[in-house]
Amino acid sequence: MEGCSPSRQLKILERIFEKDVRSLKTSGVINFEANSYEIYWKSEKVHEDRMPYPFYFTDRLYYDHFLLEEVKATGVTVLEGCKVIGLRRDGEKINVLTDEGGRFSCKYLVGADGVTSVVRKYIFSKSHRKLNNEWKKGLAVAFETFLKREKTNNFNSPSLFFGYVNSGYGWIFPNKDKLIAGIGALVKKNELIYNSFKEFLRDLALNHDKIYAYSIPFGNFITGPIMDRILLIGDSAGFVDPFTGEGIFYAHRSAEIAAYSIYESITRNENVSNLYIQLLNKYLYPELRHAKKLRSLIYSCASHLNWRINRLLLKRFADKLIKAVHGASSYNFLKSASSLRDPVWK
Numbered sequence: 001m002e003g004c005s006p007s008r009q010l011k012i013l014e015r016i017f018e019k020d021v022r023s024l025k026t027s028g029v030i031n032f033e034a035n036s037y038e039i040y041w042k043s044e045k046v047h048e049d050r051m052p053y054p055f056y057f058t059d060r061l062y063y064d065h066f067l068l069e070e071v072k073a074t075g076v077t078v079l080e081g082c083k084v085i086g087l088r089r090d091g092e093k094i095n096v097l098t099d100e101g102g103r104f105s106c107k108y109l110v111g112a113d114g115v116t117s118v119v120r121k122y123i124f125s126k127s128h129r130k131l132n133n134e135w136k137k138g139l140a141v142a143f144e145t146f147l148k149r150e151k152t153n154n155f156n157s158p159s160l161f162f163g164y165v166n167s168g169y170g171w172i173f174p175n176k177d178k179l180i181a182g183i184g185a186l187v188k189k190n191e192l193i194y195n196s197f198k199e200f201l202r203d204l205a206l207n208h209d210k211i212y213a214y215s216i217p218f219g220n221f222i223t224g225p226i227m228d229r230i231l232l233i234g235d236s237a238g239f240v241d242p243f244t245g246e247g248i249f250y251a252h253r254s255a256e257i258a259a260y261s262i263y264e265s266i267t268r269n270e271n272v273s274n275l276y277i278q279l280l281n282k283y284l285y286p287e288l289r290h291a292k293k294l295r296s297l298i299y300s301c302a303s304h305l306n307w308r309i310n311r312l313l314l315k316r317f318a319d320k321l322i323k324a325v326h327g328a329s330s331y332n333f334l335k336s337a338s339s340l341r342d343p344v345w346k
């Protein structure tokens with residue numbers, strides 16, 4: 001899986017790890033940069049423009065490894081190759097059970113275990129039928145594959161493709177030495193997303209490698225992702241942009257908010273549940289809600305309206321949308337996006 005990183009994500013890295021774009025480029029974490037983008041209806045290019053801010057591209061293996069090393073350098077113990085299989089409560093203690101027979105006890109637990117989270121399944125067990133149904137209804141499926149750069153060197157900008165799926169889109173993202181082609185869409189709005197992906201690859205005559213499949217939470221963010229002292233962050237709580245499907249920023253931001261809430265609980269006896277929810281309401285949910293409202297409008301325009309009208313809409317609103325994706329403004333075009341940028345730690 002590859003990553004496209006807008007400015008709002010990089011600002012968090014700068015704040016927490018003191019790594020700016022230049023150092024991320026020097027260390028190879030950022031391997032490509034684009035200042036323009038293209039929009040397609042099926043295989044026909046319908047819009048292209050320069051962007052007010054560049055998009056940066058990274059290989060997720062490098063990016064995740066970089067984060068892991070930064071965390072280890074602070075003295076955190078990391079157990080690799082060990083799978084969490086369940087949780088048990090024992091009075092005040094939370095016991096974490098692993099596939100190797102391990103049992104770890106803690107007072108606070110953060111579930112950062114992605115879309116198939118064991119921790120979420122523990123908190124929202126089968127008895128939470130409504131919540132589990134909502135979660136399933138909001139899942140998207142994504143397929144992704146890699147293409148060699150030399151054969152397909154005509155894509156130097158991130159390119160988005162509409163018309164192949166409902167409530168979703170296809171993409172081609174450039175990296176230094178490869179291209180990444182993908183498609184992602186809400187399962188409930190599509191019949192066979194895999195077939196749409198094959199059609200997309202065929203139309204563009206893309207000679208691809210193996211195809212990988214993933215699940216993405218797509219608008220099904222959980223509004224109370226906490227039980228006592230067990231907190232969910234990132235994909236495990238569904239914190240993914242409901243318009244773009246981009247989730248690295250939200251994973252970082254919710255981690256920052258969770259860490260602060262736990263710190264305040266330990267040092268000032270704050271109620272961790274109340275504080276986490278309060279801060280999510282301030283810093284995260286408003287933007288997720290605006291993005292979800294906007295996506296209904298944008299995806300229905302993209303699939304139903306005449307593309308002559310869509311071109312006019314893009315000319316008028318594309319800059320605002322790109323600024324919102326970068327966190328330079330809000331998806332609520334009437335508001336500033338300071339809640340996305342403001343540091344949580346005072």
Ligand SMILES: Cc1cc2nc3c(=O)[nH]c(=O)nc-3n(C[C@H](O)[C@H](O)[C@H](O)COP(=O)(O)OP(=O)(O)OC[C@H]3O[C@@H](n4cnc5c(N)ncnc54)[C@H](O)[C@@H]3O)c2cc1C
Binds near residue numbers: 083
């Ligand atoms: C095809 C695709 C393309 C994407 N492109 C972008 C993009 O360009 N930009 C962007 O911002 N976002 C993108 N996303 C979304 C982004 O990848 C996620 O939102 C982000 O990785 C979420 O981070 P996370 O830490 O919450 O979860 P994850 O990155 O999924 O990490 C979860 C971690 O928990 C571990 N884990 C899971 N279960 C267990 C267990 N039982 N025991 C122990 N460990 C466990 C996993 O091994 C993994 O290391 C994309 C997603 C997909 C599927």
